[in-house]
Amino acid sequence: MQRIKTDILVIGAGSGGLSVAAGASQMGADVVLLEGHEMGGDCLNFGCVPSKALIASAKAAHGQAHAAVFGVANQSPQVDYAAAMRHVREVIDRIAPVDSQERFEGLGVRVIRDYGRFISKTQVQAGDHVITARRIVLATGSSPLVPPIPGLDKVPYLTNETLFDLREKPGHLLIIGAGPIGLEMAQAHVRLGCPVTVIEADRALAREDPEAAALILDQLRGEGVEIVEQTMAAQVRDNGGAIEVVSTEGRIFAGTHLLIAAGRKANTDRLNLEAAGVETTGSGIRTDTGLRTTNRRVYAIGDVAGGMQFTHVAGYHAGIVIRSALFGLPSKSTLVHIPRSIYTDPELAQVGLTEAEARDRHGDRVEIARFDYHHNDRAIAERRAEGFIKVMVARGRPIGATIVGHQAGEHVGLWSLALANNLKMSQIAAMVSPYPTYGEVNKRAAGAYFSPRLFENQTVKRVVRLVQRWLP
Ligand SMILES: Cc1cc2nc3c(=O)[nH]c(=O)nc-3n(C[C@H](O)[C@H](O)[C@H](O)COP(=O)(O)OP(=O)(O)OC[C@H]3O[C@@H](n4cnc5c(N)ncnc54)[C@H](O)[C@@H]3O)c2cc1C
Numbered sequence: 001m002q003r004i005k006t007d008i009l010v011i012g013a014g015s016g017g018l019s020v021a022a023g024a025s026q027m028g029a030d031v032v033l034l035e036g037h038e039m040g041g042d043c044l045n046f047g048c049v050p051s052k053a054l055i056a057s058a059k060a061a062h063g064q065a066h067a068a069v070f071g072v073a074n075q076s077p078q079v080d081y082a083a084a085m086r087h088v089r090e091v092i093d094r095i096a097p098v099d100s101q102e103r104f105e106g107l108g109v110r111v112i113r114d115y116g117r118f119i120s121k122t123q124v125q126a127g128d129h130v131i132t133a134r135r136i137v138l139a140t141g142s143s144p145l146v147p148p149i150p151g152l153d154k155v156p157y158l159t160n161e162t163l164f165d166l167r168e169k170p171g172h173l174l175i176i177g178a179g180p181i182g183l184e185m186a187q188a189h190v191r192l193g194c195p196v197t198v199i200e201a202d203r204a205l206a207r208e209d210p211e212a213a214a215l216i217l218d219q220l221r222g223e224g225v226e227i228v229e230q231t232m233a234a235q236v237r238d239n240g241g242a243i244e245v246v247s248t249e250g251r252i253f254a255g256t257h258l259l260i261a262a263g264r265k266a267n268t269d270r271l272n273l274e275a276a277g278v279e280t281t282g283s284g285i286r287t288d289t290g291l292r293t294t295n296r297r298v299y300a301i302g303d304v305a306g307g308m309q310f311t312h313v314a315g316y317h318a319g320i321v322i323r324s325a326l327f328g329l330p331s332k333s334t335l336v337h338i339p340r341s342i343y344t345d346p347e348l349a350q351v352g353l354t355e356a357e358a359r360d361r362h363g364d365r366v367e368i369a370r371f372d373y374h375h376n377d378r379a380i381a382e383r384r385a386e387g388f389i390k391v392m393v394a395r396g397r398p399i400g401a402t403i404v405g406h407q408a409g410e411h412v413g414l415w416s417l418a419l420a421n422n423l424k425m426s427q428i429a430a431m432v433s434p435y436p437t438y439g440e441v442n443k444r445a446a447g448a449y450f451s452p453r454l455f456e457n458q459t460v461k462r463v464v465r466l467v468q469r470w471l472p
Pocket residue numbers: 011012013014015016017034035036037038039040041042043044046047048049051114115116117139140141142160181267270271301302303304309310311312313314343
C-alpha cells in the first residue's frame with residue numbers, strides 16, 4: 001500500500017474536478033487527482049461534446065435539404081451515420097489533450113487512474129494508494145438514471161454513455177424522456193434520416209417557459225419528430241426483434257433502438273460516504289452555500305452536488321472551492337446568474353427567473369420587455385426569424401431572461417452579466433450592437449423596456465415641443 005499526503009485531493013477528472021486540479025496546482029498547492037474511468041468525464045466523452053458534434057452533422061444534413069429558399073437546389077442528404085459518428089469521435093479526440101493525464105501531470109498534478117473510496121474522514125483509498133488530504137473535493141459527476149421499467153433489462157437499450165458508439169443508423173429511434181438530452185438527440189436523429197418517437201411522462205421541457213418550449217416543440221414536430229406527452233413508459237418488451245414501449249394507458253410504440261434520457265443520478269455509490277460523515281439528499285451530496293459537505297474538510301461540486309447539472313456550473317463551483325480551500329476565504333455559490341441553454345435548432349436559453357417565476361415572486365412589479373426575431377434584420381436575411389427574447393424586469397433591473405431562437409445560447413451570456421452585477425436596464429440600453437447581428441435582440445429588448453416610457457409619455461412630448469420652440 002502506497003501512502004500519499006497532499007493538500008488537495010480531487011476525486012473525479014471531469015469538468016469540475018479538472019478545473020479545481022488545474023487551478024489549485026498552478027497556484028502552488030500539492031494536488032492528487034483520481035479518475036476511475038475516462039479523463040474529461042461526461043462532458044467530453046459522453047455528453048456536451050459528442051452531442052454538439054452530432055448536432056453539427058445534423059445541421060449540415062438539414063441545410064442541404066432546405067437550401068432552395070436561398071436559391072440553391074435542395075438535395076436529399078446522403079447520410080453516412082457511421083461517418084457522422086466518426087466525426088463525433090474526431091471532435092472528442094481533438095479536445096481530449098486539454099483534459100489528458102499528460103497535461104495534468106505537466107501542471108504538477110499527481111494523477112491516479114482508479115476509483116476512490118473513503119476509509120476515514122480524511123483518507124481515501126484508490127487501488128493500492130491511501131491518500132490523506134487536508135481538503136477533499138468530490139467531483140464524481142452523474143450517470144444516466146435508468147428508471148425501473150419492467151422489461152427494460154431484457155432489451156438492448158442505449159444511454160448517453162453508449163449512443164455515440166452506435167455505427168448503424170437506427171431504423172426507428174424511440175426515446176424515453178423529453179428533457180434536453182431527449183430532444184437534442186431527437187432532432188439530431190430525425191435530421192440524419194431516422195424516424196424518432198419521444199415518450200414523455202409529463203410535459204416536454206416542463207421546466208422551461210411554456211411559450212418558448214412550444215416554439216421548440218412545434219419546430220421538432222414540423223421536422224417529423226413524434227413527441228408524445230403525458231405518457232408514462234410503463235413496460236418495455238421485445239416483439240420479434242422490434243423494441244416496444246408500452247404506456248400506462250396501453251399505447252404501444254415500436255422501434256429498432258431505444259434511448260433512455262430520463263434524467264440523472266449522482267455518482268455517490270462508490271465513495272463510501274458514511275466513512276467520511278458526508279450526507280446525501282435525494283438528488284446528490286448535501287452541501288452548504290460554500291459547497292462544503294457535512295464533513296467540513298470535504299467539498300462537493302458539479303453534478304454530484306445535485307443542483308443545476310451543467311459543465312459551466314461545475315466550472316463555476318471549482319472557482320468557489322479554490323477560493324475557499326486554497327485561500328481560506330469565505331466564498332458562496334449563487335445560482336441567480338447561471339444560464340442554461342438547450343441546443344436544439346432553434347436554441348432555448350434561460351437565465352434567472354422565467355416569466356411565471358418572476359410573476360410568482362414579484363407580482364405586479366414585474367414588467368416584460370420583449371422583442372421578436374422577426375423584426376431582426378439578420379434573422380430575416382438568413383430566414384431564421386422564428387423566436388423571441390423576453391426580459392423580466394423589476395424596479396428597472398433585469399431579474400430573468402428567456403431567449404428562444406437562432407444562437408439563443410450565445411446571447412444569454414449578456415443577461416448573466418447583468419444579473420451577476422445587478423445591472424440596470426439603462427446600462428443594457430447603453431450598449432451598441434453592430435448591425436446587422438442577431439445580438440441586436442438584446443439591445444432591442446432593453447429598448448422595448450424604455451419605448452413606452454419615452455414614446456407614450458405626455459410629459460416627454462410636452463418637453464420636446466417646448467424645447468423645439470426655443471431652439472434656434
Ligand atoms: C448527453 C449530454 C449532453 C450534455 N450537454 C451539455 C451541454 O451542452 N452543456 C452543459 O453545460 N452541460 C451539458 N451536459 C451536462 C454536463 O456533461 C455535466 O454537467 C458535466 O459533465 C458535469 O461535470 P462534473 O465534473 O460534475 O462530472 P463529470 O464530467 O461527469 O466527471 C465526473 C468524473 O468522476 C469520475 N468518477 C466518478 N466516481 C469516481 C470515483 N469514486 N473515483 C474516481 N473517479 C470517479 C467519473 O468517471 C467522471 O470522469 C450534458 C450531459 C449529457 C449527458
